[in-house]
Amino acid sequence: xxxxxxxxxDEKIINxxxxxxxxxxxxxxxxxxxxEEHLKDYCGAKxxxxxxxxxxxxxxxLRWFGVKEGxxxxxxxxxxxxxxxxxxxxxxxxxFVDVNEEDFNISxxxxxxxxxxxxxxxxxxxxxxxxxxxxxxxTIINKTGIKKLFKPQxxxxxxxxxxxxxxxxxxxxxAWYKGHRTGHPHLADVTxxxxxxxxxLTTAEGGAICLNLPEPFDNNxxxxxxCVKSLHGQNKDALQKTQKGNWRYDIVEAGYKFNMTDLQAAxxxxxxxxxxxxxxxxxxxxxxxxxxxxxxxxWAKTPLTKDSHRETSYHVFMxxxxxxxxxxxxxxxxxxxxxxxxxxxxxxxxxxxxxYKSLGYQIADFPQTYANYSCEIxxxxxxxxxxxQIESVINAVINSVEASVK
Ligand SMILES: *Cc1c(COP(=O)(O)O)cnc(C)c1O
Numbered sequence: 215x216x217x218x219x220x221x222x223x224d225e226k227i228i229n230x231x232x233x234x235x236x237x238x239x240x241x242x243x244x245x246x247x248x249x250e251e252h253l254k255d256y257c258g259a260k261x262x263x264x265x266x267x268x269x270x271x272x273x274x275x276l277r278w279f280g281v282k283e284g285x286x287x288x289x290x291x292x293x294x295x296x297x298x299x300x301x302x303x304x305x306x307x308x309x310f311v312d313v314n315e316e317d318f319n320i321s322x323x324x325x326x327x328x329x330x331x332x333x334x335x336x337x338x339x340x341x342x343x344x345x346x347x348x349x350x351x352x353t354i355i356n357k358t359g360i361k362k363l364f365k366p367q368x369x370x371x372x373x374x375x376x377x378x379x380x381x382x383x384x385x386x387x388x389a390w391y392k393g394h395r396t397g398h399p400h401l402a403d404v405t406x407x408x409x410x411x412x413x414x415l416t417t418a419e420g421g422a423i424c425l426n427l428p429e430p431f432d433n434n435x436x437x438x439x440x441c442v443k444s445l446h447g448q449n450k451d452a453l454q455k456t457q458k459g460n461w462r463y464d465i466v467e468a469g470y471k472f473n474m475t476d477l478q479a480a481x482x483x484x485x486x487x488x489x490x491x492x493x494x495x496x497x498x499x500x501x502x503x504x505x506x507x508x509x510x511x512x513w514a515k516t517p518l519t520k521d522s523h524r525e526t527s528y529h530v531f532m533x534x535x536x537x538x539x540x541x542x543x544x545x546x547x548x549x550x551x552x553x554x555x556x557x558x559x560x561x562x563x564x565x566x567x568x569x570y571k572s573l574g575y576q577i578a579d580f581p582q583t584y585a586n587y588s589c590e591i592x593x594x595x596x597x598x599x600x601x602x603q604i605e606s607v608i609n610a611v612i613n614s615v616e617a618s619v620k
Contacts, residue, residue: 215554215555215556216554216555216556216594216599216603216606216607217556217594217596218412218556218557218558218592218594218596219412219594219595219596220596220598221411221412221416221418221596222485222493222596222597222598226484227480227481227484227485230480230481230483230484231477231480231481233480234476234477234479234480235477237476239453239476240475240476240477241452241473241475241476242445242451242452242453242473242474242475242476243452243453243476244453244476245476245479245480245483246264246473246474246475246476246478246479248479248483249264249474249479249482249483249486250262250263250264250422252483252486252487253397253407253422253424253486254424256388256395256397256486256489257387257395257396257397257398257405257424258394258395258397258398258399259397259398259399259405259424259425259426260399260424260425260426260427260433261424261425261426261433261434261436261437262397262422262423262424262425263422263423263425263437263440263441263444264420264421264422264474264478264479264482265420265421265422265423265444265472265473265474266419266420266421266472266473266474266475266478267296267408267410267419267420267421267472268296268382268384268406268407268408268409268410268421269296269299269300269408269421270421270444270470270472271406271407271421271422271423271472272296272297272300272337272380272382272406273300273303273304273470274423274440274443274444274470274472275378275380275404275406275423276300276301276304276306276335276380277304277443277470278370278436278439278440278443279334279335279368279370279371279374279378279380280334280367280368280370280371281301281304281306281334281335282304282305282306283305283306284306284332285304285306285307285332285333285334285335286306286307286308286309286330286332286333286334287301287306287307287308287309287333287334287335287336287337288309288311288320288325288328288329288333288335288336288337289301289308289309289310289311289320289336289337289338289339289382290310290311290312290313290319290320290338290339290341290583291310291311291312291313291563291564291565291575291577291580291583292313292318292339292341292561292563292564292580292583292586292587293339293341293382293561293564294339294384294561295564295567296382296384297337297339297382298310298564298570301337306334307332308564308570309328309333310564310565310570310575310579310580311324311325311327311328311580312324312579312580312581312582312583313341313580313582313583313586314582315582315585315586316518317341317344317517317518318341318342318344318517318532318586319338319339319340319341319344319346319347320338320339320346320351321582322347322350322351322354325351325354326354326360329354329360329363329377330363331363331364331365332365333363333364333377334371334377334378335377335378335379335380336351336355336377336378336379336380337380337381337382338351338379338381338382338402339381339382339383339384339385340381340382340383340384340385340386340389340396340527341385341530341532341560342385342517342526342529342530342531342532342560343385343386343389343414343526343527343528343529343530344386344389344517344518344519344524344526345386345389345390345391345396345401345524345526346381348379348381348391348400348401348402349392351379352379355376355377355379356376360376360377361375361376364376364377373430373431374403374427374428374431378403378404379402379403379404380402380403380404380406381396381401381402381404381405381406382406383396383397383402383405383406383407384406384407384408384410384413384421385408385413385414385527385529385530386407386526386527386529387407387413387414387415387489387527388414388415388489388490388494388527389524389525389526389527390524390525391523391524392523392524396527397424397426398424398426399426401426402426403426403427403428404423404424404425404426404427405423405424405426406421406422406423406424407421407422407424408420408421409421409422409478409482409485413529414489414493414494414497414527414528414529415482415485415486415489415493416481416482416485417474417478417479417481417482417485418478418481419478420474420478420479420482421474423440425437425440442466442467442469443467443469443470444469444470444471444472444473445469445470445471445472445473446465446468446469446470446471447465447466447467447468447469448463448464448465448466448469449463449464449465449466450463451473492597493597494527494528496597496599497527497528497529497595497597498519498528500528500531500595500599500604501517501519501526501528501531501595503601503604503608504516504531504533504593504604504607504608505519507608507612508533508608508611508612511612511615512536513535513536513537513538513615513619514533514534514535514536514615515533515534515535515536515589516531516533517530517531517532517533528595529595530560530592530595531592531593531595532560532590532592533590533591533592533593533611534586534589534590534591535589535591535615535619536589537589537619538588538589538618538619539588539589540587540588540589542618542619543559543588543589543590543591545618546591546614546615546618547559547591549613549614549617549618550591550610550611550614553606553609553610553613553614554606554610555594555606555607555610555611556594557591557592557593557594557611558591558592559587559590559591559592560590560592561587562587563577563580563583563584563587565577565579565580565583591611593607593611594607
């Protein structure tokens with residue numbers, strides 16, 4: 215069986231984790247701080263905070279911004295559930311909007327229509343690794359009429375004076391937007407990456423927040439504040455407490471337990487060091503192999519990887535089969551699995567999930583989301599995928615689709 219997305223765990227990673235284990239410091243410490251610095255340099259972010267997941271990062275930022283009951287957060291209907299669950303955790307309402315046909319990303323028109331006086335945050339998702347149109351989302355947020363609608367509550371909202379642009383960049387580390395990588399201040403106020411086992415860069419589990427808030431925010435002060443907030447509201451972390459005589463600490467709020475460990479950071483440091491040269495290069499190569507193989511077929515629609523100002527991080531190869539319905543897609547997936555190739559669907563839209571249906575959401579309200587989903591099949595993309603395996607994936611897909619559509 216060709217697996218869908220195994221991590222790249224080689225001697226170099228294993229040795230770095232062993233070094234961390236032997237160092238005597240395994241929780242948040244020097245490796246986490248170093249990984250934060252390297253990520254900051256890589257993205258051009260003002261400040262980076264590493265945590266135990268992207269979900270934790272998104273929730274931490276919503277909590278920091280004071281999102282609560284009565285507030286609304288706009289996000290695509292087409293995403294992983296983490297994007298919406300964190301809004302529910304805060305007691306606020308996730309407002310799903312439809313997506314584009316072309317790139318699977320949040321529709322600007324739908325975003326603008328969804329904004330009202332309760333809107334506090336917009337959370338675009340760079341689906342499959344292709345960046346959203348951040349300049350256009352900013353333009354919407356900064357329109358006079360829309361700024362007037364914003365009703366700030368609490369000091370952070372007063373200070374920003376507009377809707378927060380919080381990017382769920384779980385897929386898009388290393389992607390480009392107008393000459394900047396995701397995580398750069400040009401894109402969003404805050405960008406959150408995931409280092410979950412299936413993501414482009416993994417730390418087994420993990421995530422990072424790129425802090426790029428505008429003046430008068432001080433992103434260094436905010437980093438310090440969020441360190442405390444992500445560790446029980448304790449004003450000193452474990453490492454600081456080990457310093458001579460520095461044992462006394464205080465709890466300044468009932469904070470969370472979201473910190474990254476140095477074992478995770480050990481994996482991340484190696485992953486990042488060779489991310490462009492190995493990982494992105496290999497993923498782009500696999501994408502181009504798939505693209506070349508499928509482009510001669512009328513039934514195939516390959517994912518957008520580049521336009522005049524953007525380039526994907528080549529995270530998910532989201533193939534669409536023109537002219538099929540959901541049942542036919544499911545049958546094709548079964549046939550591909552029968553040929554010993556693991557594929558997937560990114561994603562089952564949130565309005566189709568039991569929990570979100572129980573809150574009253576219906577997929578019929580998101581026609582493009584459903585259309586994209588019902589003919590989508592995600593193909594294996596990972597570092598150790600060999601040329602032979604790529605060939606097997608291509609043949610399995612072509613044979614399964616041709617048998618089904620004829
Ligand atoms: C994976 C993923 C997340 C969650 O990342 P974790 O690090 O597992 O919390 C959030 N959003 C999207 C779109 C994802 O695919």
